[in-house]
Amino acid sequence: MEDKEQGGMSFEEETIQDEEIIESAEPSESLEPREVPESADEAAEPAWEEPEQDDALSEITAEEQPSEAVREPARGTFYADPFFNVPPILGELEGLDRETFWNSVSAVKVKRKRRRPSVSLIILSVLMLLFMTAVLLTVINGRGWLIKLINGGKNIEFTLPVEDRPKLAETAYQEDGRYTVEGVSEAVMPSIVALEIYTSNSAFLPTSQGSGIIMSTDGYILTNAHVVDGAAKIKVVLYNKEEYAAELIGTDPATDIAVIKISKKGLTPAQFGNSDEVKLGEDIVVMGSPAGFYNSVSKGIVSGLNRMIKVESYSVPMSCIQVDAAINPGNSGGALINMWGQVIGITSSKLASRTYYGIGFAISVNAAKPVIERLMEYGYVEDRARIGITFYQISEETAMMYGTKAGLYIAAIDTKCDIANTEIAEGDIITKLDGKFVSTSSEVKDMLENYRPGDTMTAEVFRPDEDDPSQGVEFTISFKLEVDESSLIEKAS
Numbered sequence: 001m002e003d004k005e006q007g008g009m010s011f012e013e014e015t016i017q018d019e020e021i022i023e024s025a026e027p028s029e030s031l032e033p034r035e036v037p038e039s040a041d042e043a044a045e046p047a048w049e050e051p052e053q054d055d056a057l058s059e060i061t062a063e064e065q066p067s068e069a070v071r072e073p074a075r076g077t078f079y080a081d082p083f084f085n086v087p088p089i090l091g092e093l094e095g096l097d098r099e100t101f102w103n104s105v106s107a108v109k110v111k112r113k114r115r116r117p118s119v120s121l122i123i124l125s126v127l128m129l130l131f132m133t134a135v136l137l138t139v140i141n142g143r144g145w146l147i148k149l150i151n152g153g154k155n156i157e158f159t160l161p162v163e164d165r166p167k168l169a170e171t172a173y174q175e176d177g178r179y180t181v182e183g184v185s186e187a188v189m190p191s192i193v194a195l196e197i198y199t200s201n202s203a204f205l206p207t208s209q210g211s212g213i214i215m216s217t218d219g220y221i222l223t224n225a226h227v228v229d230g231a232a233k234i235k236v237v238l239y240n241k242e243e244y245a246a247e248l249i250g251t252d253p254a255t256d257i258a259v260i261k262i263s264k265k266g267l268t269p270a271q272f273g274n275s276d277e278v279k280l281g282e283d284i285v286v287m288g289s290p291a292g293f294y295n296s297v298s299k300g301i302v303s304g305l306n307r308m309i310k311v312e313s314y315s316v317p318m319s320c321i322q323v324d325a326a327i328n329p330g331n332s333g334g335a336l337i338n339m340w341g342q343v344i345g346i347t348s349s350k351l352a353s354r355t356y357y358g359i360g361f362a363i364s365v366n367a368a369k370p371v372i373e374r375l376m377e378y379g380y381v382e383d384r385a386r387i388g389i390t391f392y393q394i395s396e397e398t399a400m401m402y403g404t405k406a407g408l409y410i411a412a413i414d415t416k417c418d419i420a421n422t423e424i425a426e427g428d429i430i431t432k433l434d435g436k437f438v439s440t441s442s443e444v445k446d447m448l449e450n451y452r453p454g455d456t457m458t459a460e461v462f463r464p465d466e467d468d469p470s471q472g473v474e475f476t477i478s479f480k481l482e483v484d485e486s487s488l489i490e491k492a493s
Contacts, residue, residue, distance in 0.1 A: 199231065228251060281302060291328060298327075309361055
């Protein structure tokens with residue numbers, strides 16, 4: 001007994017105190033042990049045996065207790081568990097041992113609060129999805145898919161097609177492989193249409209007529225801008241006499257080019273050739289509907305190349321092919337065709353001479369190509385700039401003859417343009433634009449292609465003396481370029 005009492009309290013007193021603690025603790029509910037496989041650590045520990053609860057426990061003498069070396073560990077004492085020990089009080093509860101405790105703990109499911117994604121992450125994900133969708137639509141539908149979606153699919157991204165030559169019967173070819181006139185007619189006539197124009201004041205009869213060239217299988221047709229100018233309704237007559245209503249896709253009066261469309265699939269598009277390869281004296285064929293006579297054909301030769309012609313005084317000079325074939329009202333918008341069956345120009349009766357016979361003009365395909373593609377995609381020629389003047393060309397030779405300077409002789413100034421706010425006046429001569437000598441309309445056209453509306457341009461101006469044109473005053477002006485609105489579509493009333 002003295003050995004047991006060296007710690008300050010006998011084993012009997014310790015046992016009685018523990019029993020009092022157990023009686024004061026009232027667990028809310030008993031824990032039922034579960035049958036689970038024992039771990040390797042648990043298998044190595046001594047089995048726990050529940051001692052019987054007996055009131056005589058306090059009377060047990062120290063001699064009846066086993067020695068410390070062999071005594072089983074009391075409930076609630078330290079266990080060789082690396083993570084957690086059963087608290088002493090819990091260890092004394094009825095039916096609660098180490099195995100039961102851990103089974104109860106493992107049965108508890110911890111509810112974790114789901115973490116909501118941040119607003120910035122959601123916005124970033126949506127933007128990435130929209131970007132990938134836009135890229136995919138661009139790959140599938142082409143660069144102009146958004147404009148096409150907005151305007152109902154009228155305008156599309158378009159490249160004027162150049163195709164291989166068709167194969168016809170041997171009788172349609174000449175010995176050198178070119179078509180005969182009969183062969184050209186057979187190959188190209190299904191691609192030429194007649195146009196009937198109705199204004200708001202007309203009843204059932206067309207007020208004017210013209211021609212057109214089929215560019216695609218789904219109904220896009222090329223014609224002249226002056227043919228459809230002021231049209232309230234447009235009717236297209238195919239070579240087989242089928243008739244369809246057409247809608248205006250885009251028009252550019254400055255170049256006299258327009259595009260219309262009919263709701264018809266499976267059409268035969270014309271083949272377009274490289275007009276830069278046309279030779280002087282080359283045989284050509286003109287197709288159209290002069291005076292309302294559908295499917296008409298005339299033959300001639302190329303009389304001149306690269307004729308810079310304006311349809312109107314405000315128009316942009318266009319490179320034209322001069323021919324001697326008959327071009328009459330109704331031929332406008334028709335086709336100028338080489339003997340390979342390729343369209344090399346768009347004929348226009350407005351460019352035909354009214355004084356001389358045997359002189360007609362067709363806008364070359366290469367000059368019209370960029371305008372056509374813009375009209376197909378946008379409906380107008382966007383970002384075209386203009387100075388706001390009407391002028392005559394004075395070449396070096398002409399200037400020497402009249403004793404003045406070469407350049408652009410000012411005939412009229414548009415008061416709506418910024419250049420009208422400078423000191424330039426009619427009768428002055430512009431000799432340089434942004435430091436470059438200019439004396440022809442083609443040089444001005446080439447320069448303006450590198451500028452946009454709102455850009456500032458400088459001009460060196462010579463004002464000749466009235467008595468002596470070789471003498472005068474020179475000065476420099478600066479002005480802003482204006483938007484060329486002549487290409488915008490105006491709705492007919």
